[in-house]
Amino acid sequence: MRFPIMKKDGGGRGVILAVLLAAGVIGAYAVWPAPQAGKPGGFKQGGADGRPVPVSAVQVMRKDVPIYLDALGTVQAYNTVTVRSRVDGELVEVLFKEGQDVHAGDVLAQIDPRTYRAQYEQSLAARDKDAAQLEAAKRDLSRYVGLGDRVSGQSVDTQRALVRQLEASVRADEANISNAKTMLSYTVITAPIDGRTGMRLVDRGNIVRASDAAGLVTLTQVQPIAVMFTLPQQNLPAINDHMRDEGKLTVQATRPETREIIDQGELELVDNQIDQTTGTIRMKAVLPNAERRLWPGGFVSVRLLLTTRLNGLVIPAVAVQRGPQGPYVFTVKPDRTVEMRPVKIATVEGDLALLESGLEESETVVTEGMIKLQNGSRVSTGEGQGQAQGQGPQGQGQAKGGKDGGKGRRDKGS
Numbered sequence: 001m002r003f004p005i006m007k008k009d010g011g012g013r014g015v016i017l018a019v020l021l022a023a024g025v026i027g028a029y030a031v032w033p034a035p036q037a038g039k040p041g042g043f044k045q046g047g048a049d050g051r052p053v054p055v056s057a058v059q060v061m062r063k064d065v066p067i068y069l070d071a072l073g074t075v076q077a078y079n080t081v082t083v084r085s086r087v088d089g090e091l092v093e094v095l096f097k098e099g100q101d102v103h104a105g106d107v108l109a110q111i112d113p114r115t116y117r118a119q120y121e122q123s124l125a126a127r128d129k130d131a132a133q134l135e136a137a138k139r140d141l142s143r144y145v146g147l148g149d150r151v152s153g154q155s156v157d158t159q160r161a162l163v164r165q166l167e168a169s170v171r172a173d174e175a176n177i178s179n180a181k182t183m184l185s186y187t188v189i190t191a192p193i194d195g196r197t198g199m200r201l202v203d204r205g206n207i208v209r210a211s212d213a214a215g216l217v218t219l220t221q222v223q224p225i226a227v228m229f230t231l232p233q234q235n236l237p238a239i240n241d242h243m244r245d246e247g248k249l250t251v252q253a254t255r256p257e258t259r260e261i262i263d264q265g266e267l268e269l270v271d272n273q274i275d276q277t278t279g280t281i282r283m284k285a286v287l288p289n290a291e292r293r294l295w296p297g298g299f300v301s302v303r304l305l306l307t308t309r310l311n312g313l314v315i316p317a318v319a320v321q322r323g324p325q326g327p328y329v330f331t332v333k334p335d336r337t338v339e340m341r342p343v344k345i346a347t348v349e350g351d352l353a354l355l356e357s358g359l360e361e362s363e364t365v366v367t368e369g370m371i372k373l374q375n376g377s378r379v380s381t382g383e384g385q386g387q388a389q390g391q392g393p394q395g396q397g398q399a400k401g402g403k404d405g406g407k408g409r410r411d412k413g414s
Contacts, residue, residue, distance in 0.1 A: 052380035055369035057332050058316060060361050065309045065354045067347055069239075073229035073253065073302035075294045077220035078286065079193050084215040085111060085208040086186040094204050096217065102191040109216055111208065113187040120180035127173030134166035195219035220296055224265070225289040227253055229302045230280040239270065242306055250305040251285035253294060259301070263287040263294055267304060309346070313355040317348050319365045330366040330373050331359070332381065338366060340375045 085091075093110035096102060141159045144151045198218040202208055208216070231239070243249060248266040255262060265287030274281045285302065287294065294300065319329050320343065327345055330338040343358030359365070364381075366373065373379070 052336065052378045053369060053372045055330075055332075055338075055366045055373070055379045055381060057364045057366050057379075057381045058319070059364050060313055060315055060355070060359050062311045062361060063314045063352065065312045065314060065347070065349055065352065067306045067309060067354075068349065069231055069235055069304040069306055071229040071231050071302045071304070072256075073227040073285070073300050075253075075296055075298040075300060076226045076228055077195075077222055077296040078224050078226045079195065079219075079221040080296075081192050081195070081219045082215040083108060083189060083191070083217050083219060084210070084212060085109075085189060086210050087111060087116065087183055088209045089113075089115065089187065089207070091202060091204055091206050091208050091216075094200065094202075094216075096197050096200075098197060098199055098217075100197050101195075102197060102219070103194050104191055106191045107188055108191055108197075109189040111187040111189070113184055116180065116184040116187055120177065120184050123173060123176040123180045127170060127177055130166055130169040130173050134163065134170055137163045137166050189216065191219060193219060193221055194223075195221040222292060222294070222296065223289050224286050225294050225296070226268075227251070227265075227285045227287060227294070227300060227302060228282060229285070230275070230278070230282050231304070233274045233279050233281055236270070236274075236281055238306060239267075239304070243267070243270075246307075251287070252303040252305070253285075253287060253300040254303060256299070256301045262300060263289055263291075309354060312346070313359060313361060314352040315355065315359070315365050316367050317351055317353045319367045320345060320348075320353050321370060329359070330370055332364040332366060332379060336380070337376055337378050338373050 089111040091109060092112050094108075095110065096106075096108045102108065137159065141156070141163050144156045144159050196219065198220065200217055201214050202212075202216050239249070248268070250264060251267050252264050253262045254260060265285050267283060268286045269284035271282040271284075283304075285304075315329065320327050321329065326342060328340050328342045331341045332338055341358055344356035346354040346356045348354070366379070369379075
């Protein structure tokens with residue numbers, strides 16, 4: 001078939017454009033998907049291909065959940081003592097080893113006692129001398145009193161005064177003996193507390209003095225051991241309430257990296273004032289440290305057990321999403337569509353989030369596959385829901401949800 005040759009004018013170009021436009025409309029209509037009946041906007045509510053989105057889901061459950069307050073703590077020795085000499089002299093013996101465990105009363109060092117022993121013996125001799133004079137004065141006084149009028153009253157009074165003077169001298173001698181004995185005892189240096197010795201600061205043969213600031217050695221008591229930490233002042237009313245109702249609160253020391261519990265003890269002290277600079281209050285916990293896994297100067301994570309929420313509603317922590325309006329979850333409705341539901345979270349403990357409000361026990365929440373969901377999306381839970389509810393051998397693992405099981409995510413509130 002032959003077409004007539006068209007002239008190069010404006011009319012010919014218009015016909016060509018019209019043909020191209022008609023071809024484009026026909027092609028777009030051929031590839032555009034037809035609207036789905038009964039769907040808002042006429043489009044499918046599922047995956048990109050219109051099929052239900054595969055997700056994992058679990059039911060809301062009830063469980064006893066502990067409520068912790070977390071802080072960073074510093075380990076301190078329960079008692080620290082710098083052992084010093086209380087007298088001057090040559091250090092003739094050092095009877096401890098560095099890093100040795102000692103008990104109260106154990107001998108740590110010996111100072112040359114000869115000078116102090118001589119002073120003690122001089123005090124004894126002075127006491128004996130004055131005691132002998134006192135005995136003679138008392139006998140003379142008895143004779144003067146027995147002679148009656150044959151001895152003047154002045155002589156009797158003088159002798160009686162002499163007796164009192166010698167009695168005072170004997171008492172002074174007794175005090176000097178006690179002081180000399182005490183100074184002599186200071187030449188033997190003993191441990192004042194149970195503890196562990198540090199580095200030796202003075203070697204044998206040196207002259208030590210009572211005025212030396214460094215001392216001989218430092219003792220630290222690490223069984224039990226103390227942990228100091230701070231909490232915001234907003235937590236103080238709750239802490240005081242629970243201490244009044246339950247007595248001392250439990251404190252756990254954990255490793256910051258793994259949350260492994262190192263030791264557990266009790267809260268011993270809440271400081272008597274709030275730090276106005278930081279708005280925090282200092283607290284002291286005492287832990288037995290039986291295995292000596294805590295050491296003075298170290299840092300630990302501290303968990304103060306405030307209370308335990310009995311029969312609380314919990315969901316896996318990975319089910320909780322964050323949005324501009326706060327935390328929310330995707331709940332699975334009976335028609336297999338999902339609904340974005342705002343929730344209020346009391347706390348997150350491990351892999352579980354404790355709910356304040358927003359869900360009921362019988363409802364189901366999505367724990368995996370949320371990235372493809374929107375409000376009203378149709379989903380397919382497959383076998384995930386039954387296992388998450390504990391119906392399969394791996395139910396507990398599904399309940400934690402996700403590949404990471406919710407590890408590392410913590411939240412103290414909504």
